Amino acid sequence: xxxxxxxxxxxxxxxxxxxxxxxxxxxxxxxxxxxxxxxxxxxxxxxxxxxxxxxxxxxxxxxxxxxxxxxxxxxxxxxxxxxxxxxxxxxxxxxxxxxxxxxxxxxxxxxxxxxxxxxxxxxxxxxxxxxxxxxxxxxxxxxxxxxxxxxxxxxxxxxxxxxxxxxxxxxxxxxxxxxxxxxxxxxxxxxxxxxxxxxxxxxxxxxxxxxxxxxxxxxxxxxxxxxxxxxxxxxxxxxxxxxxxxxxxxxxxxxxxxxxxxxxxxxxxxxxxxxxxxxxxxxxxxxxxxxxxxxxxxxxxxxxxxxxxxxxxxxxxxxxxxxxxxxxxxxxxxxxxxxxxxxxxxxxxxxxxxxxxxxxxxxxxxxxxxxxxxxxxxxxxxxxxxxxxxxxxxxxxxxxxxxxxxxxxxxxxxxxxxxxxxxx
RNA sequence: GGAGAGAUGGCAGAGUGAUCGAAUGCACCGGUCUUGAAAACCGGCAAACCGAGAGGUUUCGGGGGUUUGAAUCCCUCUCUCUCCGCCA
Numbered sequence: 001x002x003x004x005x006x007x008x009x010x011x012x013x014x015x016x017x018x019x020x021x022x023x024x025x026x027x028x029x030x031x032x033x034x035x036x037x038x039x040x041x042x043x044x045x046x047x048x049x050x051x052x053x054x055x056x057x058x059x060x061x062x063x064x065x066x067x068x069x070x071x072x073x074x075x076x077x078x079x080x081x082x083x084x085x086x087x088x089x090x091x092x093x094x095x096x097x098x099x100x101x102x103x104x105x106x107x108x109x110x111x112x113x114x115x116x117x118x119x120x121x122x123x124x125x126x127x128x129x130x131x132x133x134x135x136x137x138x139x140x141x142x143x144x145x146x147x148x149x150x151x152x153x154x155x156x157x158x159x160x161x162x163x164x165x166x167x168x169x170x171x172x173x174x175x176x177x178x179x180x181x182x183x184x185x186x187x188x189x190x191x192x193x194x195x196x197x198x199x200x201x202x203x204x205x206x207x208x209x210x211x212x213x214x215x216x217x218x219x220x221x222x223x224x225x226x227x228x229x230x231x232x233x234x235x236x237x238x239x240x241x242x243x244x245x246x247x248x249x250x251x252x253x254x255x256x257x258x259x260x261x262x263x264x265x266x267x268x269x270x271x272x273x274x275x276x277x278x279x280x281x282x283x284x285x286x287x288x289x290x291x292x293x294x295x296x297x298x299x300x301x302x303x304x305x306x307x308x309x310x311x312x313x314x315x316x317x318x319x320x321x322x323x324x325x326x327x328x329x330x331x332x333x334x335x336x337x338x339x340x341x342x343x344x345x346x347x348x349x350x351x352x353x354x355x356x357x358x359x360x361x362x363x364x365x366x367x368x369x370x371x372x373x374x375x376x377x378x379x380x381x382x383x384x385x386x387x388x389x390x391x392x393x394x395x396x397x398x399x400x401x402x403x404x405x406x407x408x409x410x411x412x413x414x415x416x417x418x419x420x421x422x423x424x
Numbered sequence: 425g426g427a428g429a430g431a432u433g434g435c436a437g438a439g440u441g442a443u444c445g446a447a448u449g450c451a452c453c454g455g456u457c458u459u460g461a462a463a464a465c466c467g468g469c470a471a472a473c474c475g476a477g478a479g480g481u482u483u484c485g486g487g488g489g490u491u492u493g494a495a496u497c498c499c500u501c502u503c504u505c506u507c508c509g510c511c512a
Contacts, residue, residue, distance in 0.1 A: 044473070044482095045475080045480090045481095048473090048482090049481090051480085051481060051482085052481070054492080055481090057492065058491095058492050058493040059443090059493080060492090061442080062441095062442035062443085062492085062493070063442085063443090065492095076492070077492045079492090080492050080493090081492070083492095084492090378472095
């Protein structure tokens with residue numbers, strides 16, 4: 001969430017940013033937040049004064065009692081007892097104001113970075129650059145679901161039998177290809193200096209709030225009510241929560257972590273061609289990269305992450321483009337996001353395979369992830385993350401783009417991982 | 425799943441009703457000394473909120489209660505450890 005300091009210090013800029021993100025009633029909401037904050041501050045000042053007096057009196061009573069002056073002590077005691085009621089009231093008022101403020105603050109999205117283009121929908125996203133050759137497929141090219149069947153790589157029906165739609169079973173060279181891609185991505189991340197972590201797939205409520213999945217996307221996560229745990233929709237959640245309630249030393253930054261995990265998403269409300277084949281699944285594999293950085297350096301980190309992801313796609317020899325998301329398409333918690341899409345010639349559409357974002361201090365504020373520099377002051381970090389990469393659509397584009405009459409040709413970079421150079 | 429013990433500052437660890445935001449040790453930072461370092465000595469060293477500042481308030485796992493006053497007593501939740509059972 002935004003910090004109160006951000007809102008008070010740069011009120012106009014925050015409102016302008018929210019408007020750019022098409023957040024309704026930006027002024028009214030911000031004013032309301034500030035009003036709650038004022039109320040909180042005023043009440044706390046009053047409460048502090050009264051508590052201070054109470055504390056003094058209590059000490060006095062202690063001293064008098066020791067000296068055996070019972071009557072004097074009793075007199076003060078009665079006086080102090082009267083405070084108790086009004087203290088309770090003040091405290092309740094203060095807590096209410098703070099809670100009101102927080103609840104409202106939770107509904108306010110992050111402010112977009114100045115370089116984020118104005119726009120409402122994905123139509124308004126800006127293509128940064130493009131790579132590879134999107135139009136090199138033969139006329140009779142098959143979509144990946146047909147290829148998966150032809151070469152017996154993925155069994156969607158079997159997944160339906162075991163679990164339901166959106167839970168495919170990978171078989172033979174298909175399963176091997178998944179594992180090869182995961183290992184390839186992890187090794188590339190390690191080479192780029194990301195420290196590998198393996199994290200839980202089930203997280204508690206606090207972690208859900210920490211990265212902003214809760215309360216915003218409650219319905220998107222699988223929830224185990226018995227133990228009140230959530231299945232992770234991305235490794236971002238457990239990995240970033242490593243740094244919840246942590247004060248880092250500036251010398252540790254930037255922190256660079258990578259993690260492989262299975263990801264689970266309910267994807268309620270999806271339909272049609274969006275869910276065909278591997279396009280949208282309830283369970284899928286992903287390698288995630290996460291960075292914690294200083295505000296001064298976070299945009300440099302963002303550039304490095306973009307280059308890293310771009311390098312992966314190039315090594316897989318897939319046609320791609322990088323989009324700078326417009327203000328209306330940037331996610332709730334993100335300040336700036338670049339989407340990577342690979343082209344699926346057989347489906348004649350672009351498939352999103354990665355999303356690289358800088359959350360600035362929005363996520364860190366909820367996480368209470370701070371660092372101390374030379375000035376010894378705890379400052380909120382910037383957090384960033386990106387997929388590097390999500391497997392299913394890479395797999396889809398991979399099968400479609402590398403299909404030849406002889407079979408699916410494995411690009412050079414991946415052959416050490418697959419152990420074969422063609423699927424036929 | 426059953427029984428018991430525990431949770432205090434970066435770490436270790438005292439503290440069982442007021443003098444405790446908290447002894448002591450280690451770590452860390454600054455200084456003296458030294459050509460430099462080590463040792464020794466001196467000083468500093470938690471966070472959040474309010475305040476221009478002085479200063480004030482809150483926090484001893486979380487929440488609630490008793491009391492004029494709670495790290496300390498009571499209730500409750502969470503977590504950790506030990507023993508037993510079960511088990512990849």
